[in-house]
Structures are given as structure tokens and as C-alpha cells.
Amino acid sequence: METQRIREMIEQGISTSFVEVEGDGTHFQAVVVSEQFRGKPSIERHKLVYAALGDAMESEIHAISIKTYTDDQWEKLKK
Numbered sequence: 001m002e003t004q005r006i007r008e009m010i011e012q013g014i015s016t017s018f019v020e021v022e023g024d025g026t027h028f029q030a031v032v033v034s035e036q037f038r039g040k041p042s043i044e045r046h047k048l049v050y051a052a053l054g055d056a057m058e059s060e061i062h063a064i065s066i067k068t069y070t071d072d073q074w075e076k077l078k079k
Contacts, residue, residue, distance in 0.1 A: 001060040003028065006053065013052025017071055026062040033074040042068065 003021040010019050010032055018033035030049065037045045045068035050057055053064075069077065 001025065001056060006030065006056070006061070006064075009054070009056065010049060010052045013054075014048055018074060023064075028061060028064040029067075030064060031067045031069070033069045033071060035071055037068050038070045 002025075003023050006023075006028060007019050007021045007030075010016065010021070010030065014032065014034050014036055016032060016034045018031070020031045022029050032045075032049055034048075036048060040048075046066050049066050049068065053061065057064075
């Protein structure tokens with residue numbers, strides 16, 4: 001699976017302000033920034049991303065490392 005397709009799937013499933021996906025075709029890393037994450041623990045944030053990726057998690061994506069942030073958290077991290 002291509003990184004652009006994963007990015008599109010995340011953007012379609014979650015209201016995001018920033019998504020970056022890197023990987024080698026089977027192992028991926030994603031940074032996802034969304035206000036939908038506000039007040040949610042890490043596990044709940046990851047579940048939202050997994051839900052956006054749907055069946056691809058079982059068939060096309062062998063492994064994905066996900067970092068999730070709210071807009072405020074992302075802005076602080078970038079400074």
C-alpha cells in the first residue's frame with residue numbers, strides 16, 4: 001500500500017488538520033493531528049485511526065506506528 005493512500009484513508013475517516021505518513025510499503029509511521037483527539041487517551045485516539053484504516057489493517061498494512069496530537073499539542077511540539 002502506498003503512503004498517499006493511507007493518508008487519504010485517515011483524512012476521510014477523521015477530521016484532521018495535519019497527516020503525515022511514511023513507510024516502506026508494509027511498515028508505516030503516521031503523525032495525525034485532529035481536534036477529535038481532545039480529551040481522549042492515546043488508546044482511544046489510535047482506535048479512531050485504526051477505524052479510518054478499516055480492512056487495510058488486516059490485509060495491506062503489516063505494521064503502523066501512530067503518533068496522535070490535538071492542534072494545541074502539535075503547535076507546542078513544533079516550537
